[in-house]
Amino acid sequence: xxxxxxxxxxxxxxxxxxxxxxxxxxxxxxxxxxxxxxxxxxxxxxxxxxxxxxxxxxxxxxxxxxxxxxxxxxxxxxxxxxxxxxxxxxxxxxxxxxxxxxxxxxxxxxxxxxxxxxxxxxxxxxxxxxxxxxxxxxxxxxxxxxxxxxxxxxxxxxxxxxxxxxxxxxxxxxxxxxxxxxxxxxxxxxxxxxxxxxxxxxxxxxxxxxxxxxxxxxxxxxxxxxxxxxxxxxxxxxxxxxxxxxxxxxxxxxxxxxxxxxxxxxxxxxxxxxxxxxxxxxxxxxxxxxxxxxxxxxxxxxxxxxxxxxxxxxxxxxxxxxxxxxxxxxxxxxxxxxxxxxxxxxxxxxxxxxxxxxxxxxxxxxxxxxxxxxxxxxxxxxxxxxxxxxxxxxxxxx
Amino acid sequence: xxxxxxxxxxxxxxxxxxxxxxxxxxxxxxxxxxxxxxxxxxxxxxxxxxxxxxxxxxxxxxxxxxxxxxxxxxxxxxxxxxxxxxxxxxxxxxxxxxxxxxxxxxxxxxxxxxxxxxxxxxxxxxxxxxxxxxxxxxxxxxxxxxxxxxxxxxxxxxxxxxxxxxxxxxxxxxxxxxxxxxxxxxxxxxxxxxxxxxxxxxxxxxxxxxxxxxxxxxxxxxxxxxxxxxxxxxxxxxxxxxxxxxxxxxxxxxxxxxxxxxxxxxxxxxxxxxxxxxxxxxxxxxxxxxxxxxxxxxxxxxxxxxxxxxxxxxxxxxxxxxxxxxxxxxxxxxxxxxxxxxxxxxxxxxxxxxxxxxxxxxxxxxxxxxxxxxxxxxxxxxxxxxxxxxxxxxxxxx
Numbered sequence: 001x002x003x004x005x006x007x008x009x010x011x012x013x014x015x016x017x018x019x020x021x022x023x024x025x026x027x028x029x030x031x032x033x034x035x036x037x038x039x040x041x042x043x044x045x046x047x048x049x050x051x052x053x054x055x056x057x058x059x060x061x062x063x064x065x066x067x068x069x070x071x072x073x074x075x076x077x078x079x080x081x082x083x084x085x086x087x088x089x090x091x092x093x094x095x096x097x098x099x100x101x102x103x104x105x106x107x108x109x110x111x112x113x114x115x116x117x118x119x120x121x122x123x124x125x126x127x128x129x130x131x132x133x134x135x136x137x138x139x140x141x142x143x144x145x146x147x148x149x150x151x152x153x154x155x156x157x158x159x160x161x162x163x164x165x166x167x168x169x170x171x172x173x174x175x176x177x178x179x180x181x182x183x184x185x186x187x188x189x190x191x192x193x194x195x196x197x198x199x200x201x202x203x204x205x206x207x208x209x210x211x212x213x214x215x216x217x218x219x220x221x222x223x224x225x226x227x228x229x230x231x232x233x234x235x236x237x238x239x240x241x242x243x244x245x246x247x248x249x250x251x252x253x254x255x256x257x258x259x260x261x262x263x264x265x266x267x268x269x270x271x272x273x274x275x276x277x278x279x280x281x282x283x284x285x286x287x288x289x290x291x292x293x294x295x296x297x298x299x300x301x302x303x304x305x306x307x308x309x310x311x312x313x314x315x316x317x318x319x320x321x322x323x324x325x326x327x328x329x330x331x332x333x334x335x336x337x338x339x340x341x342x343x344x345x346x347x348x349x350x351x352x353x354x355x356x357x358x359x360x361x362x363x364x365x366x367x368x369x370x371x372x373x374x375x376x377x378x379x380x381x382x383x384x385x386x387x388x389x390x391x392x393x394x395x396x397x398x
Numbered sequence: 399x400x401x402x403x404x405x406x407x408x409x410x411x412x413x414x415x416x417x418x419x420x421x422x423x424x425x426x427x428x429x430x431x432x433x434x435x436x437x438x439x440x441x442x443x444x445x446x447x448x449x450x451x452x453x454x455x456x457x458x459x460x461x462x463x464x465x466x467x468x469x470x471x472x473x474x475x476x477x478x479x480x481x482x483x484x485x486x487x488x489x490x491x492x493x494x495x496x497x498x499x500x501x502x503x504x505x506x507x508x509x510x511x512x513x514x515x516x517x518x519x520x521x522x523x524x525x526x527x528x529x530x531x532x533x534x535x536x537x538x539x540x541x542x543x544x545x546x547x548x549x550x551x552x553x554x555x556x557x558x559x560x561x562x563x564x565x566x567x568x569x570x571x572x573x574x575x576x577x578x579x580x581x582x583x584x585x586x587x588x589x590x591x592x593x594x595x596x597x598x599x600x601x602x603x604x605x606x607x608x609x610x611x612x613x614x615x616x617x618x619x620x621x622x623x624x625x626x627x628x629x630x631x632x633x634x635x636x637x638x639x640x641x642x643x644x645x646x647x648x649x650x651x652x653x654x655x656x657x658x659x660x661x662x663x664x665x666x667x668x669x670x671x672x673x674x675x676x677x678x679x680x681x682x683x684x685x686x687x688x689x690x691x692x693x694x695x696x697x698x699x700x701x702x703x704x705x706x707x708x709x710x711x712x713x714x715x716x717x718x719x720x721x722x723x724x725x726x727x728x729x730x731x732x733x734x735x736x737x738x739x740x741x742x743x744x745x746x747x748x749x750x751x752x753x754x755x756x757x758x759x760x761x762x763x764x765x766x767x768x769x770x771x772x773x774x775x776x777x778x779x780x781x782x783x784x785x786x787x788x789x790x791x792x793x794x795x796x
Contacts (some may be wrong), residue, residue, distance in 0.1 A: 028509075029523065032642060050507040109448040111426075112510045118523050118633070119640045122516045125427065131640060145630070145637045148562065152550040154574075164546065176552075176669060232543075235516070239543045242517045242529060244430060271574060 031088065033116040034103075034131045042093045042131065044103070045116065049087025051107050055080055058103025058128075059383065060096050074350065074379075078106065098138035099383065100203065102128040121200050123382070124192035125245045139210070140390050141203040146213035147173030151205050153195070153237075156267035160260030165226060166233035167264070168195045170205050171272070172212055172219035181273045183397040184221045185306075186264070187389075188285030188292050191313075192247040194234035195226040198389075201382050207390050218397045220282075221272055225264050227285075227292055229256045252288060253313075255324030258295045265303070279341070282396050284308025286385045287353070291315075294360075297340075298331045299324055305341040306396050310388040311351050311380050314360040329367070336369045342395055343371035346388045350379040429486065431514040432501075432529045440491045440529065442501070443514065447485025449505050453478055456501025456526075457781065458494050472748065472777070476504065496536035497781065498601065500526040519598050521780070522590035523643045537608070538788050539601045544611035545571035549603050551593070551635075554665035558658030563624060564631035565662070566593045568603050569670070570610055570617035579671045581795040582619045583704075584662070585787075586683030586690050589711075590645040592632035593624040596787075599780050605788050616795045618680075619670055623662050625683075625690055627654045650686060651711075653722030656693045663701070677739070680794050682706025684783045685751070689713075692758075695738075696729045697722055703739040704794050708786040709749050709778050712758040727765070734767045740793055741769035744786045748777040 033045040044056050061077030081089035102121070104111050113120060113129055120127040132138055149172045155164045172182065187204065189197035198204045204222055211217035228249045232238040235245040251257075269276045281304045285293040290312025297307045343364075347357040364371055374391065378384050431443040442454050459475030479487035500519070502509050511518060511527055518525040530536055547570045553562045570580065585602065587595035596602045602620055609615035626647045630636040633643040649655075667674040679702045683691040688710020695705045741762075745755040762769055772789065776782050 048508050107508060107510075108506065110446050110505060112505075112513060113525070115510060115524070116642060117640075118520045118525055118643060120518065120525060125516050126513070127511070127516055127518060142639060143631065143635060143637050145562075148553040148564070150550050150552045152548050154548045155546040155571075164543075166546070173553075233541065237541060239541050241540060242515075244514060245516060 027086075028115055031116045033114055034129075036131065036133060039095055040098075040133050040135070041095050042133070044081065044091045044093075044105075044114070046081060046089045046105055046107070046114065047087055048089055048107055051083075051089070053080075053106075053108055054083070054089040055106040056091055056103055057106055057111070058101055059381070060093060060099070060101040060103065060133075081105075096133045098133050098136035100130060100132045100138060100141045100386065102130050104128050122196075122245075123201060124247050137387060137390060140207050141386065142210075143206055144210060144213070146209060148209050149173050149205055149212075150175065151199060155233075156264065156271075158260055158263040158267075160263045161229055161256070163232050165231075166195055166237055167226065167267075168199050168224040169268075169272075170199070170208060170222040170224070172208065172221065174219065175221070175273075179273070181275045182219060182221050183280035184223060184268055184272075184274050184282070185393070185396060186223045186225070186281070186283040188225065188227055188283070188289030190285070190287030190289050191252060192245065193289070194228060194231065194237075194245075195224050196234045196237070198222075198224045201385075202389060203386055204389065207386065208393065211390065211393055217393045220393075220397060221268070221274060223264065223268055227257050227289060228252050229260065248288075253291060255295075255322035258292060258299055258324045261292075261296050262300070265300075278303060278305050280305075280397060282306030282308070284310060284344075284389075284392055285312070286310040286388075287313050287380065295324055298328070298335050301331055301335045302338045306344070307340060307342065308344045308346075308388070308392045309357075310346050310385050310392075311348065311353055312345070312357060312360075313353055314356045315353075329363075332364075332369060333367060336367065343369070344374070344392055344395065345371050346374040346376065346384075346391070348376045348378040348380065348384050350377075351384075352380060425484075426513055429514045431512055432527075434529065434531060437493055438496075438531050438533070439493050440531070442479065442489045442491075442503075442512070444479060444487045444503055444505070444512065445485055446487055446505055449481075449487070451478075451504075451506055452481070452487040453504040454489055454501055455504055455509070456499055457779070458491060458497070458499040458501065458531075479503075494531045496531050496534035498528060498530045498536060498539045498784065500528050502526050520594075520643075521599060522645050535785060535788060538605050539784065540608075541604055542608060542611070544607060546607050547571050547603055547610075548573065549597060553631075554662065554669075556658055556661040558661045559627055559654070561630050563629075564593055564635055565624065565665075566597050566622040567666075567670075568597070568606055568620040568622070570606065570619065572617065573619070573671075577671070579673045580617060580619050581678035581680070582621060582666060582670075582672050583791070583794060584621045584623070584679070584681040586623070586625055586681070586687030588683070588685030588687050589650060590643065591687070592626060592629065592635075592643075593622050594632045594635070596620075596622045599783075600787060601784055602787065605784065606791065609788065609791055615791045618791075618795060619666070619672060621662065621666055625655050625687060626650050627658065646686075651689060653693075653720035656690060656697055656722045657720075659690075659694050660698070663698075676701060676703050678703075678795060680704030680706070682708060682742075682787075682790055683710070684708040684786075685711050685778065693722055696726070696733050699729055699733045700736045704742075705738060705740065706742045706744075706786070706790045707755075708744050708783050708790075709746065709751055710743070710755060710758075711751060712754045713751075727761075730762075730767060731765060734765065741767070742772070742790055742793065743769050744772040744774065744782075744789070746774045746776040746778065746782050748775075749782075750778060 028047040035043045063074035066075040081091040117129045290309040426445040433441045461472035464473040479489040515527045688707040
């Protein structure tokens with residue numbers, strides 16, 4: 001058999017024998033990058049014999065101060081790779097803390113992906129490579145040898161938006177082979193995201209699988225809808241086809257999504273075995289999804305017992321005139337009077353929405369509306385949102 | 399509201415104001431590439447002011463002859479992009495035929511992805527950009543505004559392999575809201591693939607949705623397992639974590655997968671509403687998956703009424719000694735005597751497995767074992783396998 005396999009391999013790589021470009025591909029295929037060492041340092045490698053400068057940039061490096069119109073801000077650090085006689089560039093990092101990191105290479109000033117690392121995640125229109133340094137909370141982001149839930153991409157009918165829409169749904173391990181009913185967490189993405197954001201960037205299924213296996217979270221269904229009402233599905237996954245995703249598309253924060261959110265609840269509650277009651281419904285979202293969460297949980301005031309605002313885009317809206325955004329104080333008061341078990345607000349100290357969240361807290365304080373508040377390091381980044389999800393989920397449905 | 403959105407946008411892009419590298423990112427964000435024109439020509443663009451040479455390579459360009467140890471072979475063509483005064487490189491293609499194409503950029507000799515196109519597919523360890531020129535059969539690869547099936551990533555118990563394993567399952571539109579039972583197609587990937595290959599590279603869910611909507615295929619369940627028995631899931635999706643995928647891993651063609659295939663059938667038939675009978679079971683696979691299909695359909699001789707070999711790796715095996723690969727002629731004869739509705743063999747004229755498939759046909763002819771044979775242009779490529787799937791599926795369960 002090995003002889004035949006060798007023939008297949010030779011046939012597939014036959015191009016490598018003569019052409020310089022194909023030889024480069026062949027050599028590049030031998031490269032391992034990133035290589036995570038036992039001491040949690042990481043070596044990055046790139047085969048680029050013609051390059052005169054190669055850098056790596058990513059959130060595993062110490063941040064650099066960058067001048068911006070808003071003053072000095074932290075930007076991702078950079079480090080130089082060194083070239084050996086075979087055209088292979090190398091950089092070995094310091095010992096890194098447990099985390100899911102992202103990085104890119106900068107080759108002669110051009111920022112691009114690491115061709116040796118097929119693990120990429122898309123954030124809006126950009127794809128960057130990722131790697132995990134295990135240990136601590138980062139083990140929640142890994143696929144471990146434990147029971148796994150199911151992740152389904154389905155389509156639901158939204159009469160409120162007049163279309164079928166794509167949605168990502170996590171059901172916990174054992175869902176299919178039980179008669180039990182489960183609680184539901186509705187988990188909303190930020191501007192530039194879609195129904196792929198939480199499952200990919202957010203590592204939702206890994207976090208849930210791990211927390212459930214550790215007995216730290218109740219088995220639950222997690223519903224990840226698309227908050228961009230002009231899309232039926234994520235870019236490339238809907239009928240708009242392949243196009244360049246934008247940071248913020250039309251009609252994302254105009255009330256349309258919130259007012260049609262009942263379609264999603266109805267779909268979930270008529271298609272899954274769920275405990276269809278307030279005590280078993282949670283809603284949370286990041287950034288724009290935190291804005292949606294605040295409004296949805298208030299607009300449907302007696303629907304959710306658990307509300308999570310992660311780095312929520314809680315800005316005062318001077319031009320809000322629609323039904324969803326009217327009577328905010330009054331409906332918040334109704335929500336408070338109806339009662340809930342948890343109103344959870346988390347924000348990073350350097351988040352550009354930090355002050356907006358403090359203003360919202362002041363408002364809640366003045367109303368006597370109770371909430372829990374978590375302040376983390378860092379800013380408006382996925383690293384925080386994965387951690388917030390890991391912190392929020394164990395508080396649910398107890 | 400627009401004012402606040404502007405502030406978010408400014409905050410996010412604030413870095414762009416001062417740093418040259420960030421300005422490059424900002425400028426790159428404005429680029430549209432590829433742009434598919436109404437006449438089906440395509441413009442590729444890249445912002446790379448420091449580059450001295452930029453080429454695009456891909457299967458949309460006329461192939462080039464390349465010298466290999468096996469003689470002259472066709473390789474992907476290349477075309478030069480031209481630079482304008484802003485550092486933007488451009489190439490406009492000829493009018494292209496309807497197809498799903500892939501491409502990469504070559505920047506100063508370095509092959510990489512197009513940073514303006516987030517639509518990438520991984521084949522073994524390499525990610526390349528894709529685009530679709532619509533019309534004709536390529537419309538089957540698009541997400542159209544029609545009813546959509548569900549795609550689930552689930553885990554099943556494989557006692558035969560001693561592990562839980564990840565599997566991709568397509569259920570047709572309406573599955574969840576009916577009481578009907580459905581026929582099942584088991585669809586197997588090639589060497590270097592996994593349970594993500596058919597759904598991503600193969601566009602299985604789009605092809606099925608479209609053929610079903612057009613009335614050209616029966617609603618069916620499509621089961622896409624992982625044929626690499628040392629993996630519990632695809633690279634990055636299983637407990638082996640992130641690592642560089644290989645073209646051919648251990649134990650892929652040693653009989654282990656075939657002999658444990660009953661675990662998959664059992665899982666599907668006890669977890670889905672299926673017509674659990676030979677007349678409603680089909681199995682097909684590409685390359686190594688065609689090899690698996692030939693052996694599984696023979697090893698479980700009265701199980702499948704529809705068998706599809708797409709560019710199957712039907713090579714004689716000198717070292718085959720295990721139970722699965724013994725008595726091949728005898729079990730083929732039993733399979734023939736038990737009867738089946740379709741034994742379908744497809745191969746491209748320039749496929750390196752062309753002769754092996756002709757040898758297999760000679761063997762079947764000599765046994766009087768009936769089959770249908772389709773010979774296409776081209777070689778051992780996904781473009782053919784998507785078409786073979788589109789041709790095979792309408793023949794099933796009639």
